Amino acid sequence: MAGTTRPRVLVAGMQYELNSFVAGTAGLERFRQFRLAEGEDVWSIARGEEVAGARDVAQACGIDLVPAILGFGGAGPILEDGVYEFFRDRILAALEAESGRIDGIYLPLHGAMATVGTPDAEGDLIGRIRARVGPRLPIVASFDMHANFTAAMARGLDAAVGFKTCPHVDYIETGRHAMEILAGAVTGRTRPCLVHRKIRMMTPPEGHDTTTGPMREVVARLRAIETLPGILAATVIAPQAWMDVPELGWSVIVVADGASALDLASAEADRLGLFCWSQRERYLVQRTALDEALAIAAANPPGNPPVVMTDAADAPSAGSYGDSAVVLAALLARPPMRGPVLMTMTDPEAARACAAAGAGGRLRIRVGGAFQPRFFAPVDVEVRVRAVLRESYESCLPPGRIDPGLRAVVEIGGFILMVIAERQMATLDLRPFESSGLDPRAAQAVLVKSAGQFRGFYTAIAARILELDTPGPVDGVLTRLPFRNLTRPLWPFDAGLETPW
Ligand SMILES: [Zn+2]
Structure with a gap:
């Protein structure tokens, strides 16, 4: 001492x-x-x-x-x-x-x-x-x-x-x-x-x-x-x-x-x-093909808890921007569901355009790939703006105040409710939706962008959880990503390793 x-x-x-x-x-x-x-x-x-x-x-x-x-x-x-x-x-x-x-x-x-x-x-x-x-x-x-x-x-x-x-x-x-x-x-x-x-x-x-x-x-x-x-x-x-x-x-x-x-x-x-x-x-986890997952979600009957789908490959909690429109594009390519299907999107330009149109406004916007066009193709959609928010919100996980910047809640295709934010929001708890005036419990399906931590809050409200097989910088199939600097050999990149050290 x-x-x-x-x-x-x-x-x-x-x-x-x-x-x-x-x-x-x-x-x-x-x-x-x-x-x-x-x-x-x-x-x-x-x-x-x-x-x-x-x-x-x-x-x-x-x-x-x-x-x-x-x-x-x-x-x-x-x-x-x-x-x-x-x-x-x-x-x-x-x-x-x-x-x-x-x-x-x-x-x-x-x-x-x-x-x-x-x-x-x-x-x-x-x-x-x-x-x-x-x-x-x-x-x-x-x-x-x-x-x-x-x-x-x-x-x-x-x-x-x-x-x-x-x-x-x-x-x-x-x-x-x-x-x-x-x-x-x-x-x-x-x-x-x-x-x-x-x-x-x-x-x-x-x-x-x-x-x-x-x-x-x-x-x-x-x-x-x-x-x-x-x-x-x-x-x-x-x-x-x-x-x-x-x-x-x-x-x-x-x-x-x-x-x-x-x-x-x-x-x-x-x-x-x-x-x-x-x-x-x-x-290693078993992932569900996107088409199969959306068919399961579409069959989820009224009054049932939501099907929770995870697009972990675009998880902001693991560093991504939350700008994937891969699931949105797949949803729009099939017959509309009963809905609502809740999801989030990080897209500053789209958020500002919706805010400028104001609540009740209808406009055509391009979302997806705002930050990572290498992984995510954009999608053009007609939206009706339900609400515009400027407030930060209290998050349970991660604990503390989150400021996603400008947020617009928009309807797409009569069954999708999307929160478009200027900055990424981790969907580990229900707060990104609840603070936007949306109730995940009452949805037919909810898309979260998390690689596992969401379970602490979503397991209790989900009829079923489906981990989607989607591309992105947080891809759980590690061997699909372009690693260059790893110390090898390393499982699962190298086969035939017999001991851990
Ligand atoms: Zn951690």
């Missing part, structure tokens, strides 16, 4: 999820659009997040937190050079200012940030922090389940913990867990050491649902490992699948208390890694 006073812990986080296949680049404005704060302002943007859980534990343990910076930029295309450096320079400056006065560092990270010049931004940051503070100061980080945990991160950290839920609902618990480990380390009660195993496999996130299937078993094993004496944490990281970066692959992380528990931690990490590997085929 730096003195006889209360321990002090620096807190700094940057959270972003790269999708290499999404068109364009993103800058710091993305973080300003979502959440970005420095110093004490960090607390005001950290409600419901890891930092909030960490703060509870720190207060209970008599630890003073020194917030440096926290930024959340959602998921999207590769970041411009300078974005990571913005965070890095502020964090290193805060370290400099607190030199000799801090007892530990907590980094609430997502673990999937990359810029054009720095494919492993968090690994680079952790390495620089470690070089600055030396080998003894404890550094603990928390990660999203969809991070890509790298050797550089493992080298620089004393401990790492990740989410155990997908859909993610354990932000607070994960922050608490990280700070509990750090509190033990800064008070000298424990000596965390991290064991990392990289598994040469990648899976689409539809299979990461922890409420069912193999991931549920994985989490049960994690909890069992965490009850073992000398083990402080166990985590499985299943990266988001669309990062075209070296070292992509699943990770097992087990944190031991002291060198005496390292053998146990290593043995458990090996066992867990082999289990994940043995289950790999089970993470």
